[in-house]
Amino acid sequence: MAGEPQDDCLFCKIVAGTIPATIVRETDTTVAFRDINPQAPTHILVIPKAHYENGAALAAGAPQIAADVLAETQAVADEEKLDSYRTIFNTGSGAGQTVWHAHAHVLGGRGLQWPPG
Ligand code: 5GP
Numbered sequence: 001m002a003g004e005p006q007d008d009c010l011f012c013k014i015v016a017g018t019i020p021a022t023i024v025r026e027t028d029t030t031v032a033f034r035d036i037n038p039q040a041p042t043h044i045l046v047i048p049k050a051h052y053e054n055g056a057a058l059a060a061g062a063p064q065i066a067a068d069v070l071a072e073t074q075a076v077a078d079e080e081k082l083d084s085y086r087t088i089f090n091t092g093s094g095a096g097q098t099v100w101h102a103h104a105h106v107l108g109g110r111g112l113q114w115p116p117g
């Protein structure tokens with residue numbers, strides 16, 4: 001069923017606590033943790049606790065939780081004292097998505113080029 005934990009999903013395991021992560025924030029519906037391979041001084045992933053395969057599926061299936069994830073990106077930026085930051089949802093392998101559980105990347109702490117390439 002939509003939103004249910006998936007046995008083979010890395011981020012569902014982080015939500016369940018069976019794989020460790022450096023968690024920086026948690027709410028009833030979201031978890032934020034440091035990316036294992038950071039691309040900036042601050043690189044945090046904000047995920048819904050519920051399993052949806054990407055941000056679009058999350059927005060369609062659980063719009064309030066999608067809003068919670070977005071609100072948490074700002075909360076993370078505030079805690080990290082970031083004036084400027086970038087929020088990225090990679091959707092599809094061609095865009096670099098490698099984990100099929102919705103996640104927002106929050107990147108900051110260095111200059112970020114635009115367009116990103
Ligand atoms: P994607 O490429 O799907 O947009 O992002 C997946 C992100 O998850 C990557 O930036 C990758 O470094 C991160 N990641 C992959 N495995 C782990 C893990 O076991 N722990 C943590 N904290 N991050 C991970």
Ligand code: ZN
Nearest residue numbers: 009012051101
């Ligand atoms: Zn999952």
